[in-house]
Amino acid sequence: MYSLNKVMLIGNLTRDPEARSTPDGTQISNFSVATNFSWTDQSGQKQDRAEFHNIVAWRKLAEICNQYLRKGSKVYVEGRLQTRRWDDATGQKKYRTEVVLDSMIMLDSKGAGAAGTIQRGTSDQQETQRSAFSEPTINLDETPGVVQNTGVSQNPSADDIPF
Numbered sequence: 001m002y003s004l005n006k007v008m009l010i011g012n013l014t015r016d017p018e019a020r021s022t023p024d025g026t027q028i029s030n031f032s033v034a035t036n037f038s039w040t041d042q043s044g045q046k047q048d049r050a051e052f053h054n055i056v057a058w059r060k061l062a063e064i065c066n067q068y069l070r071k072g073s074k075v076y077v078e079g080r081l082q083t084r085r086w087d088d089a090t091g092q093k094k095y096r097t098e099v100v101l102d103s104m105i106m107l108d109s110k111g112a113g114a115a116g117t118i119q120r121g122t123s124d125q126q127e128t129q130r131s132a133f134s135e136p137t138i139n140l141d142e143t144p145g146v147v148q149n150t151g152v153s154q155n156p157s158a159d160d161i162p163f
Helices: 059-068 124-130
Strands: 007-013 018-021 026-038 044-058 074-087 092-104 116-119 135-138 148-150
Touching: 007 044, 007 148, 044 059, 044 074, 059 092
Parallel strands: 044 092, 116 135
Antiparallel strands: 007 026, 007 074, 018 026, 026 044, 074 092, 092 116, 135 148
């Protein structure tokens, strides 16, 4: 039996990331991303609706989010859905559904922030997908802080054209 829990969003941060850490020092970053949906109703009026998604990043990815992201930043986030449950001080059950971040691409212009792909792991399929882009990649499973450029050259030659 197969199952899939994958979320991909492109939107803007609604607030600066909130930096926290666990008692053992593991970094956590929480922020919210807004996405918009537009449609035309039966009367021909354009309708818009915003959805707000809670995002949580861990470890090195959390540090990078805290360092580079700000309210209004445009990002692509990829992860999995997770719902936490707890009892509040009055004993009432509380629920929060979050996207646990696996990778992120900062989509702002390079002048507005550090543009690049940031992810927890890598696979051959991800390498193939990323090879069409020229932004730097930080692989968090390798040495922290090492930036790898897996993209194509900025000045392609005739040999670089695939046809």
